[in-house]
Amino acid sequence: MKRAWLVTNEFLNTQKYSELNMWLVKVAEKNNIDLLVKTNAELLVDLGSNHTIQNMIEVEKPEFVLFWDKDIRLASFLESLSMKVFNSSKAIEICDNKAMTHIALKQKNIKMPKTILAPMTYENIGFTNYDFVERMKKQLSYPIVVKECFGSFGQQVYLVHDDVELMRCIEKIGAKPFLFQEYIKSSFARDIRLNVVGDQVVATMYRYSDTGDFRANISNGGKMKPFKPTKQQVQLAVDCVKALGLDFAGVDLLFDVNEEPIVCEVNSNAHFKNIYDCTGVDVAEHILGYICNKLKLVNESV
Ligand SMILES: Nc1ncnc2c1ncn2[C@@H]1O[C@H](COP(=O)(O)OP(=O)(O)O)[C@@H](O)[C@H]1O
Ligand SMILES: [Mg+2]
Structure with missing residues (x-):
């Protein structure tokens, strides 16, 4: 063995x-x-x-x-x-940081919501002026999505409706890196998660929330059902994985006004229990099979 x-x-x-x-x-x-x-x-x-x-x-x-x-x-x-x-350290690093993910995807012209990166500051300094917020507001209109660059389970993703909420949100984030993003209203409380292994989508689920929250994450009260992705959705998910140099990933796609796919984020360490419960597909099997195949390790199991 x-x-x-x-x-x-x-x-x-x-x-x-x-x-x-x-x-x-x-x-x-x-x-x-x-x-x-x-x-x-x-x-x-x-x-x-x-x-x-x-x-x-x-x-x-x-x-x-x-x-x-x-x-x-x-x-x-x-x-x-x-x-x-x-996955490789580089791929994990890019995926872990939502700003870096969007920069890498942009280079490959992958469709994503308009995204503006907040300038970095230092913990002991904070922001000494908010000119960048004014510039951002010329590009995006309320409601605006604010995302911390490091976060998961929807916990560091916020929807702000006016200046007061926006400034409160920025203050709360402090010196941690974050970004502003166009709110894809047509995707309110719904998205799809595609699990990609190599150049294949092996399982997909539709996630939706009926709690009134715009986020569809299961751990945030969202529900799931199996979903048959369109060719376009499959292509986009596979393109993301390639663009980020991943071997496997969970790709979250939103629906634009025409129901066309648009990338939300990419997870290098996507959990596989929910997708298994939802679709019966064991993504772990696909991942191990893929690695064994790639490394030409003989699979002696029956
Ligand atoms: N730009 C957006 N427009 C509309 N909904 C969004 C947008 N970005 C994120 N969401 C919703 O919020 C959820 C969490 O955002 P995501 O970027 O995937 O962060 P996390 O890493 O915490 O899952 C998404 O699954 C989606 O339902
Ligand atoms: Mg997500």
């Missing part, structure tokens, strides 16, 4: 996460891979004299690393030791 590592975050240790880890381990077993779980604290990066990780690699000989976290410093270090890391 070949070995591989599953890197997880030491501090995300709720039952939900350990279930996902066990799920991946079981699926790997089916592919004849012994997937050894390592947390990012276990794999402590010591750039000095200590060669703990190198020794572990020599002893355990992992064929690849399934990197199920966003600790890009560790992912990058593992790559520097010639480990094959999925």
Whole structure:
């Protein structure tokens, strides 16, 4: 049996996460891979004299690393030791930061809502003037979506309706990076999540909310149903994955006024439980199968 590592975050240790880890381990077993779980604290990066990780690699000989976290410093270090890391540190880094995601997608002319990046500031300084807000308001009209660059489950995404709400929101975000975005009204409380593995969309769900909230995230009260994507939606999702250098991802698409797809965001570590419950498709199986195939690891399972 070949070995591989599953890197997880030491501090995300709720039952939900350990279930996902066990799920991946079981699926790997089916592919004849012994997937050894390592947390990012276990794999402590010591750039000095200590060669703990190198020794572990020599002893355990992992064929690849399934990197199920966003600790890009560790992912990058593992790559520097010639480990094959999925997704790559660079792809995870771009995806984790919504501003960087939009910059990369823009370069490939991928359709997205109008997006304006707030200028960066320092925690001990804040914004000393709001001229950039005035310039932004010439491009976007209320309601406006404000998104922190780092966030998930819809928790750092806000809809502001006027100057007072906008300034309150900016103040609350503080010195954290964020962006302003055109609100796609036609996609109110609904979007689609497509799980892409390699150049295939393997599962899709429609997410909608009836709570009055504009966000469709399941963890924010949204509901889900299986969905058959159009050719255009499939193409857009696959284009995003390519543009960002990902091996697999969960792509969120919105509906524009003509029901045409428009990219919302791309997740490098999309959870696969909801999509499984919704569609019966085990995305983890597709991911492990894809990696084994890419690395030409013989799948000896029956
Ligand atoms: N520009 C937008 N217009 C309309 N709805 C949006 C827009 N951006 C995000 N949403 C809604 O908010 C949800 C959360 O936004 P998203 O960027 O996916 O952040 P998160 O990483 O927290 O999921 C989306 O699933 C979608 O329903
Ligand atoms: Mg999302």
